[in-house]
Amino acid sequence: MSIDAAATTQEGPENPAGTVEGPELVIAGGVRGWLAMHPLLTYALRRFVLYIFTLWAAISATFVFFHLIPGDPIGAYIQNLQTNHIYNVSASQQVVAHYRAVFGLNGSLLQQYVHYLYQLVIKQDLGPSLINYPDSAQKVIGAALPWTIGLLLISTIIAWVLGVLMGALAGWRRENPISEVATYVSVAVSHIPFYFIGLMLVFFLSFKLGYFPSGYAYDANLKAGFTWSFISSVINHGVLPALSIVVVGALGNLLGMRQQMVMVLGEDYLSFAHAKGLRPWKVLRRYAIPNCYLPQVTGLLISFGFIFNGNVLIEQLFNYPGVGHLLVAAIGQLDYNTVMGITNMSIFVVLTAVFIVDLILPLLDPRIKYSR
């Protein structure tokens, strides 16, 4: 049920979940018998109920938190209208009430909460955005999402593949001085925030040497479309932010994979494979890697979930028009609908990723038993 499913579910008797099989299952004899016959389905069902519950709890918690922020978004919005559009008449009660109703800000916190949940679950609507008023929040987020996903998805995958390959080699050839150096460098670099690497890259490659542009996602003079010049401009602008994520991410993955590899090195089946006379390369590929890459797969799937949050710092540094950039702008204007839309989307994707991982993990690794 947790992110570290791979670690806890293997522990078997130590897992407290085993003790839950008590009074809960005493429903009707028929149902209980049926559940006992289908342990897989029982596991999936219980996991699904927990998934829905966690989803609800997380969304409710963020709702309460954001609405506790003091401030009057509608008042600020109307004031903004008045100053920018020379709309000098003071806003009437009716105008304010109208906007409050549109944004679901009427009544007590509980009424607003019920309104928000109804809107979200029944109508599948995030509500209007304040930051770009007549447009809905999903439209505003939808415009920013492709940039974030494109940038973060590609760099996360590159970082993962590079990291896992290098980590496997570093663990396999543990005594080799190169892998010793690589490990120390990784320990140093993997905890440097992306932002710092990005800042140094911008300074040297963009400001000093002028190889790459320093910000935004494409050249402002170009029209968006499937033309070669536009696509190359997008790639050119994406190199630096992507590189700063890949460097740190790959070295972090290297450490994780190396540790897994070192842990399987002492196992008997590897000695046996060597004794059979298999080439070391084949032992690594067929025996060692398949036994230790699972936590990395779990990690990759879960980090896909966190992609939807955007990377606030990187996007701010490069002025990249993604979700993280939007988030900061939206919080500045207390645009509840957009902010909650982004966080709820991220919560939904992360929880769904964890749920899927928990369901498919036993398929990937037969050693894991369904314990919940």
Added chain:
Amino acid sequence: MRRVLGFFGGLWRKPKLFIGLVLLLLVVLFGALHTPIVHWIGHGTDPMSIGFGGRWEQPSSTHLLGTDAVGRDVLALLVTGLWTSLKIGLLAGVLSTVIGVIVAFYAAYRGGWLDNVLATVTDLFLVIPSFPLLIAFSGFAKKVSLFEVGVILAVFSWAGAARVIRSQVLSLRTRPYIDLARVTKSRDFEIITTELLPNMLPYIALGLALAAIGSIFGLVGLELIGLGPSGLVDLGLLINTAVTGGALSLGAWPIFVAPIGLITILFFALNLINVGLDEAYNPRLRKVAGA
């Protein structure tokens, strides 16, 4: 006491832990000496006042790291900011470790429905994206004290520590010596404090190091995008003023390279301690790694 002495005696044979502790000590010492350093730079005046030196001066003998856009001495800003960051790391790190330890011990030791509830809450805090909440928090915390910032950071970072510790308690509580203590009718509190806690110290230290890294960067991250609580000068604010002030295009590199370097050394030290502790106290790793 013997355990403590043994720990320091064995340090020489744990190079990662040793290097990490030495580096951490050096960084903390540098931060702790901020008053004399600032005094030495200023010669009686405040080196962090506007117009102390010229604008954007390159490093020289009077300004070892140059000056910023309004003529403040970068080295003086650096040590002051470092001290704030260290204090935040310690405060929020300790707070979140304490919360994590209490939650993890109580839940994992007792087991049952309480464990399920607390584990679910822990997982909940791990999936809620904390950075947007921190940004939002900055919206209604314009003038806050160091302590309040520490508490808020701890609220968002205890879950990681709790998870590390919980999984260890789960495996420790089935050991024979715990059963022995139970048979002799020791009280739960007694078992936890005298039997479990001493054996958990390395993992608690590990959780502390992780929480400190997370909290220091939580504040630095807020300051980087210019949304940090006002009145606190930490290393992130230094970088933010450098970037927004145009240090990148002017080539005034010391003002952002120095704080980045310092944070990197600090995180490297904490991370080395982490890895070192893990290798020294995780028997499964020791067996094969020979560390």
